[in-house]
Amino acid sequence: MNFLLTSAAKTFSLTAIAEMSDEQVEELLKSLRWPETEGRPVCPECGCDAVYVLKTRSQYRCKRCGHTFSLTSGTLFHSSKLSLRTILQIGLLWANAAKGKSALEIRRDIGLNHKSSFVILHKLREALFKNRDVTPMTGSVEADGMHVGGAIRHANLAVDRPEQNTKPTPRLCVIALCQRNPAHGGALRTLVRVVETERAAAIIDFVGEHVVQGATVYADEHAGYDRLAAWFDLRRVNHKRGYRGDGGENINLCENLFSRFRRLQFGQIHKVEPRYLEVYANEIAYRIDTCRWDNKRITSDILGKALRTGRSESWRGYWRAKAGPDVGPLQAAA
Ligand SMILES: [Zn+2]
Numbered sequence: 127m128n129f130l131l132t133s134a135a136k137t138f139s140l141t142a143i144a145e146m147s148d149e150q151v152e153e154l155l156k157s158l159r160w161p162e163t164e165g166r167p168v169c170p171e172c173g174c175d176a177v178y179v180l181k182t183r184s185q186y187r188c189k190r191c192g193h194t195f196s197l198t199s200g201t202l203f204h205s206s207k208l209s210l211r212t213i214l215q216i217g218l219l220w221a222n223a224a225k226g227k228s229a230l231e232i233r234r235d236i237g238l239n240h241k242s243s244f245v246i247l248h249k250l251r252e253a254l255f256k257n258r259d260v261t262p263m264t265g266s267v268e269a270d271g272m273h274v275g276g277a278i279r280h281a282n283l284a285v286d287r288p289e290q291n292t293k294p295t296p297r298l299c300v301i302a303l304c305q306r307n308p309a310h311g312g313a314l315r316t317l318v319r320v321v322e323t324e325r326a327a328a329i330i331d332f333v334g335e336h337v338v339q340g341a342t343v344y345a346d347e348h349a350g351y352d353r354l355a356a357w358f359d360l361r362r363v364n365h366k367r368g369y370r371g372d373g374g375e376n377i378n379l380c381e382n383l384f385s386r387f388r389r390l391q392f393g394q395i396h397k398v399e400p401r402y403l404e405v406y407a408n409e410i411a412y413r414i415d416t417c418r419w420d421n422k423r424i425t426s427d428i429l430g431k432a433l434r435t436g437r438s439e440s441w442r443g444y445w446r447a448k449a450g451p452d453v454g455p456l457q458a459a460a
Contacts, residue, residue, distance in 0.1 A: 129418050130224065138221075138422035143214055151211050152184070155197055158426055159433035169193055170200040184210075202249045202432040204442075212236060213429065220250060221424035224413060226390035226406075245441050251405040252440060253432040254412050259315060263305040263337045268344045269351065270380035271301045271324035272387065274403060296400050299324045300387070300407045301332050304379035312418075313379050316411035320404040326350045333358070344377050379414075386410050 129135055143151070157165035160175075168175045169188035176189040187194045198204060203213060219235055220227050232243040276297025299321050307314035317336055321328040329350050334357065337343065343358040345351035346365050354360050363375040370376045387410045391398055398406060416424050 135420055137420040138218055138425055140215060140218065143211065143218065146211075148211070151214055152197065155210055155214065155429065155433065158430035159197060159201065161430070167195075167197075170195055198433070200436060202253055202435050202438050204437045206246075208238075208242070208246070214425070216246060216250075217425040217429040218421065220247075220428060221421045224417070225386060226394045226409060226413070228394040231394075248402070248405070249438055249441055250428055250432060251402075251409050252438055253428065253435045255405050255408050256435050257431045258317065258408065260317065260336060261315075263303060263315065263317075264341050265308060266306040266342045266344065267333075267337050268304040268306070268377040268380045269301065269329070269333055269354075270346060270377045270384070271299045271321075271329075271348070271350075272384040273297055273299050273324075274391070274398060275400065295398075298322060298400055298403055299328075300384075300403065301329060302380050302383050302407075302411070303333065303336055304377075304383060306379065313382075313414050316379075316383060316415050318383075318404065318407040318411050320400075320407070324348060324350050326353050330354065344375055346377060383410060383414055386414065 146154075153165060156167065160166060160168050162168075163175050166175050167177050167186045169177065169186075169191060171193040172188060172191045174188050174190040177186040178189060179186055180194070185194055185196045197210065198206060198213075206213075208216070215236060216232060219232060223231075227247065229240060229244040229247055232238065232247060233240050236243070238246075274297070275295040301319050301321060301324065303317045305314045305316070306312070319328075319332045321332070326349070330353060333343065333354055337358065339357045341358055342361060343351075343354055344361050344363065345354065346363055351360070351362075361371070361373070361375045363371040363377060387407055390406060390410055395406060416427070419427075
């Protein structure tokens with residue numbers, strides 16, 4: 127049975143959040159921000175965990191250095207006007223959206239304005255990206271690439287005709303590495319990188335950085351993967367003959383990742399800006415890696431990551447600046 131249909135998948139709900147007291151919401155988020163002290167606030171300035179609670183303002187004051195802080199200060203939610211309950215609701219709605227959540231949906235679900243919902247979703251993606259597990263992969267790893275962009279709109283309307291619209295969106299390639307879980311053959315961990323073309327140098331760089339030498343790497347017949355045979359036990363699948371090689375070789379985890387990405391691209395995001403491509407692909411990688419987790423665990427994980435990640439450089443004052451973030455995650459990672 128599809129995991130999402132089982133009772134194990136649903137351990138949390140909007141109803142449950144509505145029934146929580148303000149104190150319970152705060153306690154839950156505190157346990158996610160400060161897991162090492164089981165939710166006891168720790169001063170972000172000096173690391174001291176002895177604090178006064180300023181009840182009227184939901185703030186804390188450090189007994190050692192006097193610094194005043196809140197549950198969200200110094201995190202990705204820094205200076206956000208969202209209530210703690212709204213943050214929890216957004217985390218749950220995000221966790222429940224197996225194929226990704228659009229800013230327009232969050233806007234209607236929560237009653238936010240479009241800017242806030244757009245920024246909050248990008249901050250969650252930033253939290254995922256900055257907290258990726260990049261431990262070198264071992265065992266069996268699939269590698270493949272997917273092209274995104276490069277299409278010119280069909281010249282039906284006068285404004286789309288070539289003389290007025292000759293600039294296609296840049297064509298980029300997402301390379302994915304999917305480590306198989308030996309227990310069930312599904313995804314254990316997925317890493318993605320955006321490159322300009324699916325060429326050998328870029329592939330060797332990415333695989334060499336994240337996969338230990340000697341591991342088994344599965345790839346299709348694309349020539350860019352040929353040279354991996356020097357460092358890895360390289361197995362190929364010829365897609366002209368079928369989705370599986372004679373020995374069962376396949377890159378089905380990569381295919382699954384890419385087909386899910388297309389659903390996000392065409393169903394939710396619609397227009398993928400090149401500078402955000404890597405964080406969108408990384409979001410789908412995370413969703414696949416966690417597809418057997420219950421929804422409370424995913425909610426806790428994403429909000430915990432956001433609450434333990436420092437203030438956003440890319441999205442701070444985004445709408446005041448109007449020009450957009452000058453350093454997107456893609457550039458930062460390059
Ligand atoms: Zn302090």
